[in-house]
Amino acid sequence: xxEIRGLEKYFGTLxxxxxxxxxxxxxxxLSIIGASGSGKSTLLYCINGLEAIQAGTVTVAGTDVxxxxxxxxxxxxxxxxxxxxxxxFPHLTALENVALAPQxxxxxxxxxxxxxxxxxxxxxxxxxxxxVYPSALSGGQQQRLAIARALAMExxxxxxxxxxxALDPELVGEVLDTMRLLAExxxxxxxxxxxxxxxxxxxxxxxxxxQGVIEEIDTPENIFGSPKSExxxxxxxxxx
Amino acid sequence: xxxxxxxxxxxxxxxxxxxxxxxxxxxxxxILSISIGTVLGGLFGWMMYEGKWAAALTLxxxxxxxxxxxxxxxxxxFYNFAxxxxxxxxxxxxxxxxxxxxxxxxxxxxxxxxxxAVGQPMRRxxxxxxxxxxxxxxxxxLPIGGRAVFPSWVGVALGVMKDSxxxxxxxxxxxxxASQILITRTQEPLLILTIAGAFYFALSYPISRxxxxxxxRWTS
Amino acid sequence: xxxxxxHWRPVFKSLPDLLAAGLTTLEIAALSMVxxxxxGLGLALIRMHMRGPLKWLASAWVELARNTPALFQLFFFGFxxxxxxxxxxxxxxxxxxxxxxxxxxxxxxxxxGFQAIPDTQIRxxxxxxxxxxxxxxxxxxxQVFRIVYHPLTNQMVWAVLMSSLGMLVGFRELSxxxxxxxxxxxxxxxxxxxxxxxxxxxxxIILLGSRMLATRLFRY
Numbered sequence: 278x279x280e281i282r283g284l285e286k287y288f289g290t291l292x293x294x295x296x297x298x299x300x301x302x303x304x305x306x307l308s309i310i311g312a313s314g315s316g317k318s319t320l321l322y323c324i325n326g327l328e329a330i331q332a333g334t335v336t337v338a339g340t341d342v343x344x345x346x347x348x349x350x351x352x353x354x355x356x357x358x359x360x361x362x363x364x365x366f367p368h369l370t371a372l373e374n375v376a377l378a379p380q381x382x383x384x385x386x387x388x389x390x391x392x393x394x395x396x397x398x399x400x401x402x403x404x405x406x407x408x409v410y411p412s413a414l415s416g417g418q419q420q421r422l423a424i425a426r427a428l429a430m431e432x433x434x435x436x437x438x439x440x441x442x443a444l445d446p447e448l449v450g451e452v453l454d455t456m457r458l459l460a461e462x463x464x465x466x467x468x469x470x471x472x473x474x475x476x477x478x479x480x481x482x483x484x485x486x487x488q489g490v491i492e493e494i495d496t497p498e499n500i501f502g503s504p505k506s507e508x509x510x511x512x513x514x515x516x517x
Numbered sequence: 518x519x520x521x522x523x524x525x526x527x528x529x530x531x532x533x534x535x536x537x538x539x540x541x542x543x544x545x546x547x548i549l550s551i552s553i554g555t556v557l558g559g560l561f562g563w564m565m566y567e568g569k570w571a572a573a574l575t576l577x578x579x580x581x582x583x584x585x586x587x588x589x590x591x592x593x594x595f596y597n598f599a600x601x602x603x604x605x606x607x608x609x610x611x612x613x614x615x616x617x618x619x620x621x622x623x624x625x626x627x628x629x630x631x632x633x634a635v636g637q638p639m640r641r642x643x644x645x646x647x648x649x650x651x652x653x654x655x656x657x658x659l660p661i662g663g664r665a666v667f668p669s670w671v672g673v674a675l676g677v678m679k680d681s682x683x684x685x686x687x688x689x690x691x692x693x694x695a696s697q698i699l700i701t702r703t704q705e706p707l708l709i710l711t712i713a714g715a716f717y718f719a720l721s722y723p724i725s726r727x728x729x730x731x732x733x734r735w736t737s
Numbered sequence: 738x739x740x741x742x743x744h745w746r747p748v749f750k751s752l753p754d755l756l757a758a759g760l761t762t763l764e765i766a767a768l769s770m771v772x773x774x775x776x777g778l779g780l781a782l783i784r785m786h787m788r789g790p791l792k793w794l795a796s797a798w799v800e801l802a803r804n805t806p807a808l809f810q811l812f813f814f815g816f817x818x819x820x821x822x823x824x825x826x827x828x829x830x831x832x833x834x835x836x837x838x839x840x841x842x843x844x845x846x847x848x849x850g851f852q853a854i855p856d857t858q859i860r861x862x863x864x865x866x867x868x869x870x871x872x873x874x875x876x877x878x879x880q881v882f883r884i885v886y887h888p889l890t891n892q893m894v895w896a897v898l899m900s901s902l903g904m905l906v907g908f909r910e911l912s913x914x915x916x917x918x919x920x921x922x923x924x925x926x927x928x929x930x931x932x933x934x935x936x937x938x939x940x941x942i943i944l945l946g947s948r949m950l951a952t953r954l955f956r957y
Contacts, residue, residue: 364861378865410957587901679806721804
């Protein structure tokens with residue numbers, strides 16, 4: 278369970294998050310939509326502590342993310358993150374990319390880590406690319422590699438930051454399919470996304486972000502079928 | 518009666534003038550060698566880039582030699598070889614010859630890299646507009662490639678300026694040699710070396726900083 | 738044209754001595770590279786992450802090393818320090834001067850390398866739960882190494898070439914040995930010509946070795 282209360286975030290004097298209250302129960306798939314620059318990605322970074330916050334609290338499974346004594350590295354093992362630009366490690370093969378963190382963070386033996394890695398790469402459909410370097414993989418494959426890398430840590434939550442926005446159109450499908458698979462398997466997911474089909478078909482709830490606040494949060498049917506806020510209506514008509 | 522001859526005297530203001538003149542001589546041999554070396558190096562780089570003529574194939578390895586043998590060895594060799602073939606060059610001219618060739622070999626690589634950095638697409642665009650080969654070279658390749666390799670060229674130029682200190686082994690009295698002479702007389706190595714170091718620093722640092730700001734301006 | 742009689746035989750008889758001195762050259766170049774890498778890395782990290790007097794000192798080291806001639810630095814550590822009572826053997830003087838110089842140049846290379854890695858790499862590593870130390874040693878440093886590999890090789894070649902300056906402070910590496918032998922027989926040209934060839938071969942071996950090592954280390 279992730280609980281967010283009164284979250285405020287500034288970049289210098291610019292306020293990006295203006296008081297967020299949000300609960301994400303285990304097993305939920307939450308999609309976050311909204312215009313660029315509305316603070317969606319920043320919210321994700323505040324959840325796993327990659328960005329500091331100025332007010333409010335973020336509690337993950339009972340632990341305050343931003344408290345002074347929190348072991349943030351331990352907490353991050355519970356939260357997997359997939360970035361827009363995948364950020365695969367170019368100097369390691371696919372297998373090594375996925376096996377590294379289980380080995381050095383969780384302390385698994387090299388053989389055990391490689392087993393886990395192979396299994397996760399199989400899981401995302403890259404079973405035949407174990408010993409390939411990221412430079413030889415397409416964007417979609419590298420993104421799936423990034424998903425496998427996050428999954429190898431056996432997280433309770435997966436955070437997706439516009440995972441498909443940097444991909445060529447024909448590669449988007451394979452990544453969305455992987456994310457759909459994870460949702461069906463019961464993973465708790467928070468997805469910042471522009472892919473409305475995914476938000477509509479796969480999510481349990483959709484949150485609409487506008488200028489640093491959650492303007493509306495509801496089931497996909499209500500968000501897309503009967504949007505209440507004016508900004509949301511405008512947003513949806515723009516993307517149609 | 519006691520007759521004392523003092524060979525050593527302390528550092529005097531006239532010595533500062535002496536060092537300044539020596540610094541000027543460093544500058545002189547540097548500017549001369551860098552100018553000749555850059556022109557030659559540009560020419561060699563262009564020849565290697567175009568890949569025409571057997572000269573281009575032999576030029577690369579030949580210039581490579583000048584980068585693979587210590588400069589001091591090159592200076593000694595040339596200075597001792599020149600009389601053999603009847604060339605009686607003083608230390609200054611020997612230094613200029615070797616430093617120019619050394620500079621040319623470094624600039625050739627830099628120049629070739631610069632031309633290659635411009636890229637076929639841009640040159641094709643220029644030619645398809647009707648420019649001749651030389652117009653393309655002058656208006657497209659040189660400005661663009663020149664900007665790309667300017668920082669490297671400054672590095673080479675400053676390197677040659679610093680390496681000019683080696684010509685002192687032939688007897689040319691530039692800054693470092695002058696420092697040695699003063700040290701022998703005044704027995705104040707630290708003071709003199711600090712002053713000489715300040716001169717070298719003053720010759721090199723501002724130029725490299727200026728080049729860095731130019732580069733920043735050009736790439737933004 | 739050639740009134741000069743070339744006498745090569747004494748040189749070839751001394752070849753074993755020259756080659757042994759060549760090994761000394763390699764040894765001192767390698768040692769100064771090792772020290773240069775250690776200190777250079779430290780200097781780069783200090784300049785990137787610290788403030789205050791320590792950062793100022795590190796910057797002073799780097800800028801002095803890069804903006805003054807290597808020969809000047811050699812004289813400073815040899816004669817300059819000698820004046821205040823710090824006397825070192827020629828070997829140590831050359832080692833200190835070369836290491837000082839290498840560290841300065843390498844510090845800039847390392848800094849450029851670190852800055853070339855996008856900090857999204859750190860984000861990705863930290864988001865997996867890696868500590869800062871793990872992120873640096875497993876993810877950042879291997880990538881930096883790849884970027885600075887070519888400059889490192891060039892610096893090694895440079896160290897070999899600049900070690901020849903040791904002959905001016907009485908150090909018997911390759912050039913110093915050549916000088917000693919040549920002055921005994923007055924066959925200066927012949928001796929230095931052979932030495933030039935030895936240097937060329939050493940440099941070529943280093944470049945070849947470096948390229949082969951690269952294909953094994955960097956398969957991406």
